[in-house]
Amino acid sequence: MSATAEPQRQLLRFRGRSFVAFVFSPVVPIMGWLEELDATLARSPGFFAGRPVVLDLSALELSQSAIAHLIASLQERSIRVLGIEGVDEAQLGSGMPPVLTGGRQCSVEDARPKTKAPSGSLLLETPVRSGQSIVFTEGDVTVLGSVGSGAEIVAGGSIHVYGTLRGRAMAGVNGNSSARIYCQKIEAELLAIDGYYQTADEIDGRLRNKPAQAWLDGNIMRITPLN
DSSP states (O other): OOOOOOOOOOOOOOOOOOOOOEEEESSSHHHHHHHHHHHHHHHSSTTTTTOOOOOOTTTOOHHHHHHHHHHHHHTTTTTOOEEEEEEEEGGGGOOOOOOOOOOOOOOOOSSSEEEEEEEETEEEEEEEEEEEEETTTTTOOSSSSSOTTTTTTEESSEEEEEEOSSSSEEOOOOTTTTOOOOEEEOOOOOOEEEEEEEEEGGGGGGGSSOOOOEEETTEEEEEEOOO
16 A cells, blocks of 8 residues: 655745835925936936835825825836835825835844944944945944945944945934045045935045045035045
8 A cells, every 4th residue: 555645835934134215205396306306316317226215205195196196206217116104005096005114224234244332333344345235323334444336334423434435325314414424535426414415426526536524514515635
């Protein structure tokens, strides 16, 4: 008598993975806000390409058709909305992105080896490679090497790069307007402090490959030589 072996059941596995998302908070008039977005895209084409975007509508009162039109306008600009915050599900129609809740600040991604100092700063002892996204909202980030093209550093405080800064550096993301960005050689794709930024095309060419610092003078970002 032969026995037929039952097929072994495969366990369904779930794994968590976090991504850094841009949060858009539109203001009225929406058309004026879209024009500002277009100006940003003109200065830095493809800046949002492939990056998840969350739409925060908590400060607006939009109808279902207005929300749908806003999402379509963003899609026309190659910006894909991952989810929406600040609305009730009843306000969204069929096929719209889901309502998201529980968003929180991210920790560091893919940053080995690393040392977190007790003072609330992050020390990276190796270069930040192209494609890496380092997010540390608790304080300053210091990189002992260089930051490659296409890499990204996001810090709640200041950013110090003891090498060439070729990627994106965004400091003071929690509203710290006194944060600064320092580097030994500036070749950055984008610098931002507390939401104010300059792209590569806007940075003075005379500063290229030289030590520099970026800081805020009111609502204007200044990039000056680091003496």
